[in-house]
Each structure stands twice: as C-alpha cells, then as structure tokens.
Amino acid sequence: MITVKNLKKRFGDNVVLDGINLEVKEGEVLAIIGPSGSGKSTLLRCLNLLEKPDEGELIIGDKQLDVHKMSSKKIYQLRQQTAMVFQHYNLFKNKTALENVTEALIIAKKIKKPEAEKIAMKILNQVGLEDKVHQYPVTLSGGQQQRVGIARALAVNPYAILFDEPTSALDPEWVSEVLQVIKKIAEQNSTMIIVTHEMQFAEEVADRVIFMADGNIVEENTPKEIFHNPQSPRTKQFLRRVGSGEEDV
Amino acid sequence: MDLNIDFGYLISLIPDLLPFIPLTLFLAIVTMVIAVVLGMGIALVLRSGLPVLTHLAFTYVSFFRAIPSLVQLFLIYYGLPQIFPALSGMTAIAAAILGLSLKQAAYLAEIFRAALGSVDKGQMEACLSVGMTRVQAFRRVILPQAIRNAIPATGNQFIGLIKETSLAFTLGVVELFAQGRILAASSLRFFETYLALALLYWAMIIIYTFIQQAIEKKIERPYQS
Ligand SMILES: Nc1ncnc2c1ncn2[C@@H]1O[C@H](COP(=O)(O)OP(=O)(O)OP(=O)(O)O)[C@@H](O)[C@H]1O
Ligand SMILES: [Mg+2]
Numbered sequence: 001m002i003t004v005k006n007l008k009k010r011f012g013d014n015v016v017l018d019g020i021n022l023e024v025k026e027g028e029v030l031a032i033i034g035p036s037g038s039g040k041s042t043l044l045r046c047l048n049l050l051e052k053p054d055e056g057e058l059i060i061g062d063k064q065l066d067v068h069k070m071s072s073k074k075i076y077q078l079r080q081q082t083a084m085v086f087q088h089y090n091l092f093k094n095k096t097a098l099e100n101v102t103e104a105l106i107i108a109k110k111i112k113k114p115e116a117e118k119i120a121m122k123i124l125n126q127v128g129l130e131d132k133v134h135q136y137p138v139t140l141s142g143g144q145q146q147r148v149g150i151a152r153a154l155a156v157n158p159y160a161i162l163f164d165e166p167t168s169a170l171d172p173e174w175v176s177e178v179l180q181v182i183k184k185i186a187e188q189n190s191t192m193i194i195v196t197h198e199m200q201f202a203e204e205v206a207d208r209v210i211f212m213a214d215g216n217i218v219e220e221n222t223p224k225e226i227f228h229n230p231q232s233p234r235t236k237q238f239l240r241r242v243g244s245g246e247e248d249v
Numbered sequence: 250m251d252l253n254i255d256f257g258y259l260i261s262l263i264p265d266l267l268p269f270i271p272l273t274l275f276l277a278i279v280t281m282v283i284a285v286v287l288g289m290g291i292a293l294v295l296r297s298g299l300p301v302l303t304h305l306a307f308t309y310v311s312f313f314r315a316i317p318s319l320v321q322l323f324l325i326y327y328g329l330p331q332i333f334p335a336l337s338g339m340t341a342i343a344a345a346i347l348g349l350s351l352k353q354a355a356y357l358a359e360i361f362r363a364a365l366g367s368v369d370k371g372q373m374e375a376c377l378s379v380g381m382t383r384v385q386a387f388r389r390v391i392l393p394q395a396i397r398n399a400i401p402a403t404g405n406q407f408i409g410l411i412k413e414t415s416l417a418f419t420l421g422v423v424e425l426f427a428q429g430r431i432l433a434a435s436s437l438r439f440f441e442t443y444l445a446l447a448l449l450y451w452a453m454i455i456i457y458t459f460i461q462q463a464i465e466k467k468i469e470r471p472y473q474s
Contacts, residue, residue, distance in 0.1 A: 050374050076382065084378035090371035094393045094471050104379035107389055136471040156379050 008055035016042045018215035027189040031202035034212035040195040044162045049079045061159040083153035087165040089145040091137040097148045098133040101155045123151045127181050143174025160191040211235045259441040273425040276414040283350040288357030295362045313355035322348040326420045345417035364399035397468050404461045
C-alpha cells in the first residue's frame, strides 16, 4: 500500500501541492488527470523524492518517511520503492538499450552482469524490443525509447511504477504501442500510478482515477464514474475541454 | 636575391632536437594529468553551491586565469622559496609543472563546469529513480556524457599546453625550445634552427590531433544515429 498524508510542496510562493492525502492499494492502477500546472508531475516527483516535499508523510510498502525526519539514507530507501517512467524517456544516452536496463541492476542492486542481462533480456522481450537491445537511444524511435524506459523501471522490480505522461512526447504513430505495453504490465497486478492526458486509456487501464486541480485532489472515483458521471464542476469543465465530453450524456 | 637558407642544416638539426621531445611531452602530460584532477575538483566545487568553498574556487579560477604564465612560473620558482625556505630545493621542472598545472586547472575547471552543466538534468533523475546513488550516477552516466562535452575544449587546452611548456626554459629547464636556443646560439643559424623547432612542435600537434580524433570517434559512437 502507498499512503500519502498531508503532502505539501511549494516553489517560492507558488503552492503546488496543498496537502494531498492519497492511498493506493497493492496491485492497484491509479490514473491522475488534471489541467496543466495542477501539480500532477510534482506529486509523482515527490513520491520518488526527486522533489523534496515541504510537509507530510509518505509510506510506500514497508518504507516510511516523515518529511520532518528526512535523512539521505531514508530518502534513498524510499526512493528504491518506486521507479519512474519519464515523459521524455530520459534514457541513459551513453548506454545501449540493454545497458539502460542492466545498469541499475548491476550498479545499485549488485547483481552479477550475466544474471542482470538475463533479467533485462526477459523484460526487453516483454516490451517487444528483443531485436534492439544493442542499439543506443539515438537510434531508437520515441516509442521504442519509451519502451526501454518502461523496461528499465520494471527491471528494478519496484513496489510501484510511476508514469509521468509516458506518451505525451511521442509522435501519434508511437502512442498505441506504448499504451499497449503499459496495459500489459497493468494486467500483471503491478502497482502503478499513471499521470496521463489520454482519457480513454485512463478509463481502460485504471482501477481508480483522481482528478487534480490547483494542487488538490478535487475528485476521486472509478473511471466509469469520473468519466461518465463526474460530480465536481471543475472535473466536468476539464473533461469537456479535453474533448471527453461524455459527461453530459 | 640569395635567400641563404640551408635546408640540409635544418634537417641535420632534427636528430639533435628529437631527444628533447620526451621532456617536453613529459612536462605537458604530467601537467595535464594534475590539471585535470584539480580542475575537476574545482568544477565540482563550483557546481556544489557550498557557500565558502564555491567562493574560494571562483577566486582561484579568476586569479590563475588572469596572471601571465611567465609571472606565475617566476613567482613559484624564484618567489616561493624566499617565503618558504623549505621550498628552495624545488627543481625547475617541478616548479614548471606546478605553475603550469595551477593555471591549466583554472581553465579546465571552467570547461568541466560547463560540460557537467550541459548534461541533461533528466539523466541524473533517471539514475536516482531506479535506485542509484548520486555518486553512482555521476560515475556511470553523468561523467561519461560530460567527458564527451568537454573533449574538444580540453584538447585545445592540451595543445596550448604543449606550446606553453617552452616557457620552462626561463627557469633553466632544457626542454625542446631551450635546446633549440642553445643550438642557434652556437651556430648562429637562427632561421634554420627555429624553423626546425617550429616544425617539430607542428608535428607533435598533428600527431596529438590524430589521437584526439580517434578518442572522439570512440566517445561519439553512442550518440550517432
Ligand atoms: N522546479 C520547479 N521550480 C519552480 N516551479 C515549478 C517547478 N516544477 C514545477 N513548478 C510549478 O509547479 C506547478 C505544477 O507543476 P507540475 O509540473 O506538477 O504540473 P503538471 O500538473 O504536471 O502539469 P502538466 O500537465 O503541464 O505536466 C506549475 O505551476 C509549475 O510551474
Ligand atoms: Mg506534468
């Protein structure tokens, strides 16, 4: 279980997360939607501690962190509970697809190279990249790069995988292959939090959807309810604007 | 007009000069190694944002980039022993290496700082997000990419340094240039002697440029589509 209690984050005077409370059960797929600047990325980045929260408590699996009692060791331990899939992939540019996946296994998890490569090959196979493993990121399409990014996150076997708009930097032609891969992972009972602008995808893949605005969770429900029977006017307005206008059916 | 250039003499000088190339290269390479280590340290401090240390590093760079190499060599070789008698045993070669490295490190620090700064921030974040430590990330992902960024400018610095080693002659080190001067003074064939020297420096730089190109080619491989 992931528990977020009263998570606050501000940049200067800009309050970006205004006391977020959130729970994600093991094996649950949570989608986060909301307008640009509502704090979705910041929420994920706080969970992964790429951003230091100002206030609150995080519990991910068996690791807990109180923001007022942070030490670099605790940050490191909590961070290892999650792995992030980035909007712009952020593949290690100096490493092949295979090395991108084995790197954390060998360096952080101290797994022997042959064993790490076996694990990596299996996962790259899962994401359909078995014939690209020795290529460098620049030679891969956006969709392929993102699938390596997903493989890299999967490989460290985290408690939860965090996706920050995994398809929004992709050319339209590569979107569906990446969404397919994410769906496949979701079906394997992984705990996932997905920030996305793909409403239809969110509806299909998520067990639960959160709508965020101005650093708050405005509405939280099953995909069916959120997309077809939204309660808050802000949710309605947002869905209308992104063209998922089924709420007035 | 009789140009009166004795090419035969020029060529005959080469064997007399060649034995001094190792010392010139020794000065350049040892200086470079020290400067790379020191420069990287300073670059890391400059990027750390640590209050006092950053200021010191900044002052270091500012000072050593500003003073002429010659002033610096004299300051170290003739000046320092006056203040610290223990240093009077310092050899001219050591003084030359020390002086040139301190200066070179200042330039390299700026180059390395920029090279580290232009590695995409997302690279470090990706490392952290899969459970690597900052040190691991630096060693495995950030540094290799920064090296790629730094190689061209660093190579230029090294070429400059090969030439600057000739300043060591002012401290009495008999390296390539000093030997050339000695030969010229005894033969009075200044043109041939200094032209021979010029050609030798040129040859060294050409060979080094080849080496750098080979290194660049290897380092560039992951980034070529
Ligand atoms: N490093 C930062 N420094 C200052 N302000 C920041 C920083 N990161 C985010 N912000 C601000 O925080 C707010 C929320 O940003 P965030 O990236 O979390 O939004 P988002 O919901 O992910 O938006 P989008 O849908 O555009 O990705 C924005 O106003 C943004 O300008
Ligand atoms: Mg975002």
